[in-house]
Amino acid sequence: MEKRTAVAISGAAHAGVLVWALLAGYFSPVEEEPPIQIASVGIVSEAEFQAALSRDPGPAAPTPEAPAAPEVQDAPETPAPREEPAPQPSPRPETPQTPPPDAAPDVAQLVAPPTTEVVTEAPDAPPPPPGAQDAPVSPRPRPRPAERITQTPTPAPPPLVETAPDVEVATEPSPEPPVEEQVEPQEQAAPEETTTAETTEADTPAAAEVEALVTSLAPEDSPRPGRRPNRPAPAQTQTQTASAASTAATSTETATASAPATTPSEPRTVNTEDALREAVAGGGSAAQEGPQLTEGQKDGFRLAVQACWDLGAVSTDTLRTVIEVRFEMRRDGFPVSSSIRLADSRGGTPASTQIALERARSAIIGCARQNGGYDLPDESYEEWKEIVVVFDPTQRF
Amino acid sequence: MFNVAFFRRLAVSVLMGAAVLAGSMTTPASAELRIVIRDPNLSPMPFAVPTFVARNPAATDLANDITRVIAADLSNTGLFREIPRDAHVGRIDSFDAPIQFSDWTAINSRALITGSVLVEGDGRIVVQFRLYDVDAGAPLGEGLQFVGTADGWRRMAHKVADAAYSRITGEGPYFDSRVVFVSEVGPKDARQKRIGVMDYDGANVQYLTSSDSIVLAPRFSPDGSRIIYTGYESGFPKVTVIDVASLAKRTVGGVDQNMSFAPRFSPDGSRVVYSAEVAGNTDLYLLDIGSGSQTRLTSAPSIETAPDFSPDGSQIVFESDRSGAPQLYVMNAAGGEGTRISFGEGRYGTPVWSPRNDFIAFTKQNAGRFHIGVMRTDGSEERLLTGAFLDEGPTWAPNGRVVMFTRETAGANGAPALYTVDISGRNLQRAATPAAASDPAWGPLLR
Structure with missing residues (x-):
């Protein structure tokens, strides 16, 4: 009995060793080393070597046939070097000959600048056009054509306020905030005119040329892609799995299956800092309902707002102002105008911050209007129902 | 003899899992989408300045001259681009008439300057103007009125342009x-x-x-x-x-x-x-x-x-x-x-x-x-x-x-x-x- 046990143990051990050796590739054929190249070497004496050197080389090896010389054709007439034009006095923009000196200063017309008596005036502005209020929340609005000139007379505004003559103007802009903009989508009725490509003269010529070329070749506009169709399957799978969670095996399988839906499948174009920000700020959204936005969807939103973010006519202080704007989104892809607010700012004055906020607000609302709402997936609404956009123009100045 | 690659992958997986776990523990829960935008559009702002309304026949030429100086002032800054008058859809026939902003959004105008010129009996001229934010469909600041001598009409034009420039950009004036x-x-x-x-x-x-x-x-x-x-x-x-x-x-x-x-x-x-x-x-x-x-x-x-x-x-x-x-x-x-x-x-x-x-x-x-x-x-x-x-x-x-x-x-x-x-x-x-x-x-x- 004991012997049988020992044999069994020994057999099992040997079998284990054999299995291990098999798995470890012990019995796999060993890759043969490449054969060593052996060259036979003979020893010759110096006399033999000299004799070999002085021997005739023998018949020459056939040389490759030289290609036929190209047929000489009449060479195109070589342009004669252009003679440098003899230096000729070019017409000068100014009088080439010394004019006689003035006998006296030309001051006949010299007087103090005409005084412009600026009169304080604050004429009431005409009433704003109708419909300048927030549009009510509605399902996906349809673009409507731009309004044209009205054919019916509109009531005249109230008369101007009586002016006090010869009083300096108070040119401060009205502190009142502008009227809430309408969020209704509006069809782009006229194409954007060609913009001026500006380069700094101190830039290298090559860089300037490249920038000008890129600007000239870049399309001015492109049609917006259609809204991406809903993808209910992954969301349902994830939701059902989360609610069921009956067995660990099932959860594991579901998580594995749903992983591709939540993993960015498109090439990332954001830089490291953006990725870090998103990882920190958006990482917690995993607990939200629905699939997360892909990086492509986030980039699409970013590019859409950026296209309308216009700082072409702002102060240099504004170009140094970084603002953080927070706003709410409606499920139809339109921002809630009244929710747009300044969350944070740095690097600017109160005035520049205010202008930066106005431009950001105009970009957020204007692009939504131009595009018929932002192209964000409905199933991820929980993730983008509140958005924070950091507008940072400092790299452009 | 151990499969080194296998254990290396195992170790990497463990470390990544730990990192993910640590990250999820330290990341605050947030329900907002955060986007950073760094590349603003710096092209000049398109604006429209229809010829100022001449409030009497004597002011017709002056109204045109003043309007041209205003447009040149703003355009020369490189921050603005005038939309040619030929492209205007709307017309300003009266300084006090309400603005149909759709006429100006149709030509992509972002700002609109309207004004009027009056030559008074004593030769003095009166220039009024208003600036509108077309996007907002509202005036940008209060209307202004300048009174001066006829030979100072350029100064009045410069002052109108200065006011528009400062209100839009936030910079101080310099045309006058x-x-x-x-x-x-x-x-x-x-x-x-x-x-x-x-x-x-x-x-x-x-x-x-x-x-x-x-x-x-x-x-x-x-x-x-x-x-x-x-x-x-x-x-x-x-x-x-x-x-x-x-x-x-x-x-x-x-x-x-x-x-x-x-x-x-x-x-x-x-x-x-x-x-x-x-x-x-x-x-x-x-x-x-x-x-x-x-x-x-x-x-x-x-x-x-x-x-x-x-x-x-x-x-x-x-x-x-x-x-x-x-x-x-x-x-x-x-x-x-x-x-x-x-x-x-x-x-x-x-x-x-x-x-x-x-x-x-x-x-x-x-x-x-x-x-x-x-x-x-x-x-x-x-x-x-x-x-x-x-x-x-x-x-x-x-x-x-x-x-x-x-x-x-x-x-x-x-x-x-x-x-x-x-x-x-x-x-x-x-x-x-x-x-x-x-x-x-x-x-x-x-x-």
Whole structure:
């Protein structure tokens, strides 16, 4: 009995060793080393070597046939070097000959600048056009054509306020905030005119040329892609799995299956800092309902707002102002105008911050209007129902 | 014999899992989407300015002229782009009529300027205007009305443009200002120079001196009533002040019979800092105009020149070759050694302190080219705005946003001209002058 046990143990051990050796590739054929190249070497004496050197080389090896010389054709007439034009006095923009000196200063017309008596005036502005209020929340609005000139007379505004003559103007802009903009989508009725490509003269010529070329070749506009169709399957799978969670095996399988839906499948174009920000700020959204936005969807939103973010006519202080704007989104892809607010700012004055906020607000609302709402997936609404956009123009100045 | 790769993958997986777990534990839960945008559109803002409404027949031509000046002022900044009147969909037939903003959004206009002109019986003209934010569909600021004489219509146009420019950009105004410069005529080796004054856009040129003596580097006093320059009326360079209204001239400062040059007013107009060469050494001196007393500010054996006050008058930036090549230094207005602020390659000169106290503009010569550049008052953030055969002598617009300078072309027929450039380095433009011109100095805003 004991012997049988020992044999069994020994057999099992040997079998284990054999299995291990098999798995470890012990019995796999060993890759043969490449054969060593052996060259036979003979020893010759110096006399033999000299004799070999002085021997005739023998018949020459056939040389490759030289290609036929190209047929000489009449060479195109070589342009004669252009003679440098003899230096000729070019017409000068100014009088080439010394004019006689003035006998006296030309001051006949010299007087103090005409005084412009600026009169304080604050004429009431005409009433704003109708419909300048927030549009009510509605399902996906349809673009409507731009309004044209009205054919019916509109009531005249109230008369101007009586002016006090010869009083300096108070040119401060009205502190009142502008009227809430309408969020209704509006069809782009006229194409954007060609913009001026500006380069700094101190830039290298090559860089300037490249920038000008890129600007000239870049399309001015492109049609917006259609809204991406809903993808209910992954969301349902994830939701059902989360609610069921009956067995660990099932959860594991579901998580594995749903992983591709939540993993960015498109090439990332954001830089490291953006990725870090998103990882920190958006990482917690995993607990939200629905699939997360892909990086492509986030980039699409970013590019859409950026296209309308216009700082072409702002102060240099504004170009140094970084603002953080927070706003709410409606499920139809339109921002809630009244929710747009300044969350944070740095690097600017109160005035520049205010202008930066106005431009950001105009970009957020204007692009939504131009595009018929932002192209964000409905199933991820929980993730983008509140958005924070950091507008940072400092790299452009 | 162990499968090393397998264990390596296992270890990496464990570490990644731990990292993910740690990350999920430290990441705050957030239900907001966060986006960072860094690339704004810097193209000029399209605007529309329909011809101002002439409120009586006598104002028809004037209304058109004023409208053209306003459009030119804004467009020349490089920050705005006028939408041609031919492209307008809407018409402004009455200054008080309500605005149909859809007519202006249809042509992508972002701003709209409307106005009217009236010529009164006594010849005075009345200009009214309003500015609208087309995107917002609302006025941007209050309407304004200007009243002036007929010969001051350009000033009223400039004031309208200034108001629109400031309200939209947030920058200070500068259109209603003048520039003093040196007008140059004749061949390069026998130039005749005289001091001229013009509107910032080259209009209304007037000459203050005759061309029988050399004049250099004129500068306005802070209130614009006087101009100080280096004159050779006596055959020797002397600091001279001329009263703009009466054209009365007088020599100020100077040390005995030595050369004095490169004068600049202090911000309050009570003092003048200038260079004087005494015993072969050029130093800076401060003159109190009221008392006539002079103070020597520097005493180095090197050449100190091209001084300019800071906006608060407490500091002076100047050029010195004490390090072997001309560089920029800042010192207390009471004098002293100064602190060097320029450290780049090349030679620096003609520093000018921005009226906003944020930058110092300068001329830089490096690698055979001249540049106009700006740097912070401590020398940091140096940026070159231009580059050419010869650029020199920058001067700031009253709002500190635009720099004017002299650019001279090469060759025997080269001639100087005045150019402007935005502080961003964009929008380089030649200023209109009736002849060759150099040494510009921007004056204060007119009152």
